[in-house]
Amino acid sequence: MLSALLVMSAIAAVLGAVLGFAAIKFHTEGNPLVDKIDDVLPQTQCGQCSYPGCKPYATAIAAGEADINRCPPGGEEGIRKLAELLGVEFKPFGEDAVPKAKSLAVIDESTCIGCTLCIQACPVDAIAGAAKQMHTVIASECTGCELCVAPCPVDCISMQVIGEKITNWKWKYPVYAMTATT
Amino acid sequence: MEISGICHDRNNMRPAVPVGNDNMRKLYHFHGGIHPPSNKTQSTRATIARAPLPAKLVIPLHQHAGETAKPVARVGERVLKGQLIGMPDGVVSSAVHASTSGTITAIDMQLIAHPSGLPNLCATLIPDGKEEWAPRKTIDYRDHSPAGLQHLLRMAGVVGLGGAAFPSDLKLSLDKHKITTLVLNGAECEPYITCDDMLMRERAAEIVQGAEMLRFMLDAEEVLIGIEDNKPEAIASMRAAVAAGGHQRMEVIAVPTVYPGGGAKQLIRVLTGIEVAAGVRSTDMGVQCFNVATAYTIHRAFAHGEPLLSRIVTITGNVMHPRNYEVLIGTPIAELVALGVALPDTDSYIMGGPMMGFPLPSVQVPLVKATNCIIASSKKIFPPPPPVMPCIRCTRCADVCPADLQPQDLFWFAQSREFGRAQAFNLFDCIECGACSYVCPSHIPLVQYYRFAKSEIHAREHDKQLADKARVRHDYREQRIEREKQEKADKLAAREKAAQAARLADAQPLTPQQQAEQAELETSRAHIRELAQSAVEHADEGTTK
Ligand code: SF4
Ligand code: SF4
Ligand code: SF4
Ligand code: SF4
Numbered sequence: 005m006l007s008a009l010l011v012m013s014a015i016a017a018v019l020g021a022v023l024g025f026a027a028i029k030f031h032t033e034g035n036p037l038v039d040k041i042d043d044v045l046p047q048t049q050c051g052q053c054s055y056p057g058c059k060p061y062a063t064a065i066a067a068g069e070a071d072i073n074r075c076p077p078g079g080e081e082g083i084r085k086l087a088e089l090l091g092v093e094f095k096p097f098g099e100d101a102v103p104k105a106k107s108l109a110v111i112d113e114s115t116c117i118g119c120t121l122c123i124q125a126c127p128v129d130a131i132a133g134a135a136k137q138m139h140t141v142i143a144s145e146c147t148g149c150e151l152c153v154a155p156c157p158v159d160c161i162s163m164q165v166i167g168e169k170i171t172n173w174k175w176k177y178p179v180y181a182m183t184a185t186t
Numbered sequence: 187m188e189i190s191g192i193c194h195d196r197n198n199m200r201p202a203v204p205v206g207n208d209n210m211r212k213l214y215h216f217h218g219g220i221h222p223p224s225n226k227t228q229s230t231r232a233t234i235a236r237a238p239l240p241a242k243l244v245i246p247l248h249q250h251a252g253e254t255a256k257p258v259a260r261v262g263e264r265v266l267k268g269q270l271i272g273m274p275d276g277v278v279s280s281a282v283h284a285s286t287s288g289t290i291t292a293i294d295m296q297l298i299a300h301p302s303g304l305p306n307l308c309a310t311l312i313p314d315g316k317e318e319w320a321p322r323k324t325i326d327y328r329d330h331s332p333a334g335l336q337h338l339l340r341m342a343g344v345v346g347l348g349g350a351a352f353p354s355d356l357k358l359s360l361d362k363h364k365i366t367t368l369v370l371n372g373a374e375c376e377p378y379i380t381c382d383d384m385l386m387r388e389r390a391a392e393i394v395q396g397a398e399m400l401r402f403m404l405d406a407e408e409v410l411i412g413i414e415d416n417k418p419e420a421i422a423s424m425r426a427a428v429a430a431g432g433h434q435r436m437e438v439i440a441v442p443t444v445y446p447g448g449g450a451k452q453l454i455r456v457l458t459g460i461e462v463a464a465g466v467r468s469t470d471m472g473v474q475c476f477n478v479a480t481a482y483t484i485h486r487a488f489a490h491g492e493p494l495l496s497r498i499v500t501i502t503g504n505v506m507h508p509r510n511y512e513v514l515i516g517t518p519i520a521e522l523v524a525l526g527v528a529l530p531d532t533d534s535y536i537m538g539g540p541m542m543g544f545p546l547p548s549v550q551v552p553l554v555k556a557t558n559c560i561i562a563s564s565k566k567i568f569p570p571p572p573p574v575m576p577c578i579r580c581t582r583c584a585d586v587c588p589a590d591l592q593p594q595d596l597f598w599f600a601q602s603r604e605f606g607r608a609q610a611f612n613l614f615d616c617i618e619c620g621a622c623s624y625v626c627p628s629h630i631p632l633v634q635y636y637r638f639a640k641s642e643i644h645a646r647e648h649d650k651q652l653a654d655k656a657r658v659r660h661d662y663r664e665q666r667i668e669r670e671k672q673e674k675a676d677k678l679a680a681r682e683k684a685a686q687a688a689r690l691a692d693a694q695p696l697t698p699q700q701q702a703e704q705a706e707l708e709t710s711r712a713h714i715r716e717l718a719q720s721a722v723e724h725a726d727e728g729t730t731k
Contacts, residue, residue, distance in 0.1 A: 042657070046649070046653050047652075047653040047654070047655075047656040048656070049656065049660050057660065058657070058660075102248075127663065128656045128659045128660050128663070129624045129658055129659045129660075129662070129663050130659070144652075145655070145656070145659065147652075147656050168302075168304065169304060170248070170298075170300060170302060170304050170305075170306045170643070173302040173304060173641075174638075174639045174641040174642060174644075175301075175634070175637040175640070175641040175647055176638065177638050178634040178635055178638060179630055180357065180573075180574040180631065
């Protein structure tokens with residue numbers, strides 16, 4: 005068990021390095037504040053913030069035109085990050101923007117007619133297929149934005165909640181009755 | 187799992203000085219450490235026994251750190267002992283084999299030994315009792331390249347048996363690092379666990395030969411075998427094996443008994459004096475560390491052609507007959523418990539030791555490569571911890587932390603979810619040994635907070651990575667759409683230009699009146715074009731705002 009943790013931290017270090025590398029490699033010229041904001045947005049590209057993607061929302065925030073509590077996929081954690089980044093107060097979600105459990109699009113492959121409309125709708129190129137052929141969602145690339153669901157003429161795309169599995173399980177916050185002395 | 191009820195005798199924290207130092211070598215100290223009651227003698231009175239063949243084996247395909255092995259056996263297929271049933275999948279992965287001959291009756295999700303209590307993919311094997319082996323190929327390791335040997339280990343399913351179950355082949359691929367010292371870890375510092383002790387007592391020669399194979403693969407110069415001085419029989423047996431085998435530059439060293447002296451960094455420090463700093467790997471400093479049972483398994487793999495099918499497990503705690511057994515991987519833990527005969531007041535079972543183990547979700551879960559010990563637990567042995575009280579910042583935790591951290595600060599950051607600061611305070615150097623919780627006068631389950639914080643940070647890094655990839659794909663898509671639009675527009679413009687040129691070429695000389703008409707037509711066309719253009723712009727704005 006001792007070395008298990010060393011291994012885990014080594015893996016974490018490697019992942020960290022990868023992130024750092026990606027950030028350097030894919031850095032594009034632009035407004036640094038917009039990029040910084042975009043960096044903490046979840047990149048679901050769902051448009052729930054009423055902007056056509058994360059970057060436009062980041063641009064609007066940077067211009068002072070949008071609130072920081074408009075992105076449901078980012079969760080409260082996301083709002084907290086934005087608040088910290090911009091040095092403003094945390095602001096809870098309004099009633100119109102409520103986070104949901106993270107889910108994945110799944111195509112019922114026996115019903116699909118191969119019309120390619122979902123491919124055109126997917127903002128992150130996570131659907132594979134060609135005209136008149138069965139289409140498939142690449143699960144590891146689907147951000148769960150739901151944009152492919154509506155265009156499908158035969159209603160064969162459904163959103164499935166990602167359940168807790170061994171691979172994504174997390175240790176829970178310890179809950180103890182503190183015998184407070186205050 | 188944190189047990190706060192074992193012993194609260196803090197006068198027990200004597201300095202870590204070797205008692206009756208018969209080593210020629212100078213030993214070093216690591217920071218902190220504790221001396222919980224060892225409770226090891228109960229299970230070392232009898233020799234290792236072979237557990238009987240169970241009626242059913244459930245073999246998880248994910249027993250190692252990394253990716254789940256891909257099932258390569260079919261339901262209904264008859265398999266031989268040692269036959270591959272799980273193919274390593276990905277860089278960090280390891281093979282899984284049939285532990286005996288029989289029939290695969292299911293490949294599905296089953297409850298496994300994991301703190302989450304969640305199921306994972308397993309192959310169910312009904313033994314036929316014949317123990318019929320698949321062909322075994324023995325090799326002389328000296329005829330092979332280190333890379334070839336690494337591949338053999340991966341396919342033999344050899345993983346670290348000290349508890350981490352990290353694929354051993356990966357610890358041997360070091361490219362540029364020069365390893366001078368191979369440390370063999372026989373410290374076995376955690377209370378109750380005695381599987382390595384008994385293995386060293388009874389099978390020392392094979393461990394030492396395994397160490398020789400590891401030295402060959404690492405191209406290491408010296409081998410240091412560290413064993414805590416509360417295991418004199420194991421030390422004597424290992425020394426005899428080293429002497430009998432005529433192994434040069436291989437030394438068995440008694441190290442002081444102090445928990446967690448079996449942590450890789452801690453043992454390396456004690457034996458070599460090397461302090462492996464935060465974020466640095468021991469291989470950067472020329473040292474690599476393997477558990478003694480792993481060395482034994484490597485010897486079985488090369489010299490006997492046997493993949494990892496069984497291991498030594500301690501059954502102890504609240505049982506009538508504590509003992510070590512050699513058990514097939516996949517054996518239901520209930521069968522092992524039955525051999526030890528659990529006492530009636532047993533209320534749960536712990537896999538691993540009392541400091542770092544975790545309670546099993548069910549006693550029916552199968553034994554895996556990482557199972558070194560099963561402790562039957564009762565209220566008598568492990569009384570429920572006293573109520574948690576606020577931290578009084580006494581810093582006793584910092585005094586005992588073997589990683590030289592400030593556990594009280596880490597606790598504060600973790601419980602207030604300030605993960606960035608926890609990381610800055612070297613949270614990931616914490617080996618979750620539980621020494622801090624053990625001495626905390628406020629009985630705070632500190633390690634649970636560290637585990638929570640670490641897994642939150644891992645999840646966030648994972649999400650961030652996915653988000654960064656999604657951003658790249660999204661940007662690429664935007665660029666592609668833009669490019670396609672541009673290409674279409676260019677084509678259209680080119681076509682129009684060509685048509686106009688053709689019209690001009692065809693045209694007859696015009697009368698002045700015709701010319702005037704033409705000019706008027708052109709102006710109105712230009713005006714219409716302008717209007718149309720501004721409409722498009724408006725439409726665009728409409729969609730983007
Ligand atoms: S709501 Fe959707 S599109 Fe808007 S910032 Fe969040 S993830 Fe991006
Ligand atoms: S939109 Fe529906 S029918 Fe069309 S390709 Fe996608 S899944 Fe198939
Ligand atoms: S030992 Fe417990 S009470 Fe003392 S400083 Fe550490 S966490 Fe706080
Ligand atoms: S902080 Fe981590 S390494 Fe230090 S004593 Fe506590 S559990 Fe052990």
